[in-house]
Amino acid sequence: MAVLNITPDSFSDGGKLFDGQASFDAILSRADCCLTEGATILDVGGESTRPGAAPVPESEELDRVVPVVEALSARFDTVISVDTSTPNVMIESAAHGARMINDVRALLREGAMAAALQTGLPVCLMHMQGTPQTMQKQPTYDDAVDDVYEWLMTRVDVCRDAGFTTDQLLLDPGFGFGKTFEHNVALFRSLDRFVQSGYPVLVGVSRKTMIGDMTGRPIEQRVTGSAVAAAVAASYGAAILRVHDVAETRDAMAVMQTLTQGTQ
Numbered sequence: 239m240a241v242l243n244i245t246p247d248s249f250s251d252g253g254k255l256f257d258g259q260a261s262f263d264a265i266l267s268r269a270d271c272c273l274t275e276g277a278t279i280l281d282v283g284g285e286s287t288r289p290g291a292a293p294v295p296e297s298e299e300l301d302r303v304v305p306v307v308e309a310l311s312a313r314f315d316t317v318i319s320v321d322t323s324t325p326n327v328m329i330e331s332a333a334h335g336a337r338m339i340n341d342v343r344a345l346l347r348e349g350a351m352a353a354a355l356q357t358g359l360p361v362c363l364m365h366m367q368g369t370p371q372t373m374q375k376q377p378t379y380d381d382a383v384d385d386v387y388e389w390l391m392t393r394v395d396v397c398r399d400a401g402f403t404t405d406q407l408l409l410d411p412g413f414g415f416g417k418t419f420e421h422n423v424a425l426f427r428s429l430d431r432f433v434q435s436g437y438p439v440l441v442g443v444s445r446k447t448m449i450g451d452m453t454g455r456p457i458e459q460r461v462t463g464s465a466v467a468a469a470v471a472a473s474y475g476a477a478i479l480r481v482h483d484v485a486e487t488r489d490a491m492a493v494m495q496t497l498t499q500g501t502q
C-alpha cells in the first residue's frame with residue numbers, strides 16, 4: 239500500500255504533492271511510479287494524522303480527496319483506499335471509485351460506522367490512544383499488547399453487530415498513534431497474535447519516529463530502516479504494508495523471503 243498524502247503538511251514527504259491546490263500531475267505521476275514499483279493499493283488521504291496535526295474541515299477534506307480518488311480510479315486499475323474518518327468523505331470516495339476505507343479512528347467518528355456500512359467497502363480499523371493532537375503526550379497502558387488487541391477485538395464485535403461481515407474488516411495496531419517506543423516494539427514483536435485473529439493485518443511504520451529511534455536517523459534518512467521493518471512485518475504475517483518507499487520495500491521483502499523461505 240503506497241501512501242499518497244494530499245496535505246500541505248504531510249509529515250514525511252513535506253507536502254510535496256500539495257501546492258495549495260494539489261497538483262494533479264504530481265499526484266498522478268507519483269501514483270504511476272508507486273504502481274510501477276509494485277504497489278497494489280494506493281492510500282489517498284487529505285488529513286494529516288501526524289502528532290499535533292490540526293483537524294481539517296470536512297469541506298476541505300472532500301475537496302482534496304474526492305477529485306484525486308476519481309482521477310486515480312479512472313486512470314489506474316488498482317485498489318484505491320481512502321484514508322479518512324469522515325463519513326461524507328467515505329461515501330463520496332466510494333461513489334468515485336474507492337475500494338477500501340482506511341480509518342485511523344476505527345469508525346468512531348460520529349456517523350462513520352453507518353457511512354462505511356453504506357459503502358459496502360472493506361475497512362481497516364486502526365488503534366489510536368487519544369487524538370492526533372494529544373496522542374504522544376503520555377501514552378499509558380496496563381499492557382500495550384493486551385490492551386490494543388482487546389480494543390481491536392471490541393471494535394470488531396461492534397462492527398459485526400452493526401452489520402459488517404468478517405471479510406470486510408482488517409486490523410492495524412496503529413504504530414506511533416498514542417504509543418511510546420517500548421509500546422511500539424512490544425506490539426511489533428507480537429504481530430503474530432494479531433495475525434492469528436484471522437483478520438488481515440495492516441502495518442504502517444514507514445519513516446515513523448520509531449524507525450528514527452532505532453537508527454538515529456532524521457525522517458529523510460529512514461528509508462532503509464523502514465524497508466527492513468516492513469519486511470519483518472511481512473515475515474510475521476502482515477497482509478498489507480503501508481509505505482512511502484515502494485521499490486525499497488519490495489527489495490527488502492524479496493531478500494527476506496528468499497533467505498528465510500527459499501522463495502526465488
Ligand code: 9MG
Nearest residue numbers: 321340364410412413442443
Ligand atoms: C493514515 N495512516 C498513517 N499511519 C498509519 C498507520 O500506521 N496505519 C494506518 N492504517 N493508517 C495510517
